[in-house]
Amino acid sequence: MYDTIPVAEIMIEDVVTAPPDATATEAATLMRDERVSSVIVARDGDPVGIVTEGDFATELCERGDLGRLELSAVMSRPLTTVAPTASIVDAAELLRSSEIEHLPVVADGDGRGSLAGILTTTELTYYVPHLAHEAGRREAEHPKRRTRTDTLYERDDWDFEYRGADESTVSVGDTARFSKTLSADDVEAFADVTGDTNRLHLDAAYAAETRFGERIVHGVLANGLISAALARLPGLTIYLSQESGFRAPLPIDERATAVCEVVEDLGRAKYRIETTVFDGDETPVLEGDAVVLVDDLPPTAARERDATVTQ
The missing domain is CATH 3.10.129.10 (Hotdog Thioesterase)
Structure with missing residues (x-):
């Protein structure tokens, strides 16, 4: 049933973005003020990377000068993206297999198109609740x-x-x-x-x-x-x-x-x-x-x- 619902119907269209030369401090401030958990790094409207709360936590453990670094130095890439026409079931599987929680939505779905929105596990779990549980399927070996x-x-x-x-x-x-x-x-x-x-x-x-x-x-x-x-x-x-x-x-x-x-x-x-x-x-x-x-x-x-x- 859910494989007939496209990503475009549930994605967040108002995406918080920052250029690659913005500082980590500026991105963190955006997250706080906009109450989001990620910032898409975009150059001329095209997404080139993403910075999440998890990225900041990881980088803080390794760098003492994080606040002054440009996002291009700390962002996650290559970027995993999805097309607006993809089904939410496909998007759920992509999030699961890539072990990520934020999925930018772009025109062509391979990271080269213009940014159309963002889809996270929060939106998906309203429709595909089992995504919240990552337990893998195992084939029992018992007789x-x-x-x-x-x-x-x-x-x-x-x-x-x-x-x-x-x-x-x-x-x-x-x-x-x-x-x-x-x-x-x-x-x-x-x-x-x-x-x-x-x-x-x-x-x-x-x-x-x-x-x-x-x-x-x-x-x-x-x-x-x-x-x-x-x-x-x-x-x-x-x-x-x-x-x-x-x-x-x-x-x-x-x-x-x-x-x-x-x-x-x-x-x-x-x-x-x-x-x-x-x-x-x-x-x-x-x-x-x-x-x-x-x-x-x-x-x-x-x-x-x-x-x-x-x-």
Whole structure:
């Protein structure tokens, strides 16, 4: 969904700039007075570098005469830039891969065009929340296991896979996958239960005239597959929070897969989970993070699990 939004729609157009021969003191004063975290270094309107709060902190550790230096001596270069027509998803990936937080927007996107604006992680996280969390995706190396879970029933057309070192506990590196087809009946039932009867999800003729060209699954319904995967972790999983960014539309009658990876042990049986939902072509349609609390199973369920394990 967000890959249809161009950078130009969310960038800051009023960019604070300074020439290469301005001093670091002058740039720092601009940051303070304009309440910004970076200054674009521009020559004749074209960006040639950038100075950020982080640059000043680094340079202060190494130089005693920072205030009198010209920006050309302390600015970061070569400059990483993006075009106004690029999608915000592409911009997010560029920020992530370049390990930067400020992205000047120029006419041609390769640093040689005129300055059009600036995009930072602050603006992007309003649309792509998962950018705030930099935990990398890791493929678990544990053997496949089928785990006794606290679900009431399963269906033949649902697929679940759990990879973990121990079938009775949750550990960093464990992954859970849950797949099912989200049908028109699912979408219509969800609309009726929640009251979200947006015609984009229910009216084919209406949806055909939108940017998507067809009916699509509710974003929150797709997010529900993450809950389904987490419900099948060892123990009793209690959702504490979920932060999601919707990257692409999910067509109706598409088989979708939620992948949840345990990336951090927060202590006291709480874990941070990196969450992704893929469509049938393995394209990510939703990404984010969840925090869960994993309690012990109730006594009866625990006895059922133990009985199953010993059979």
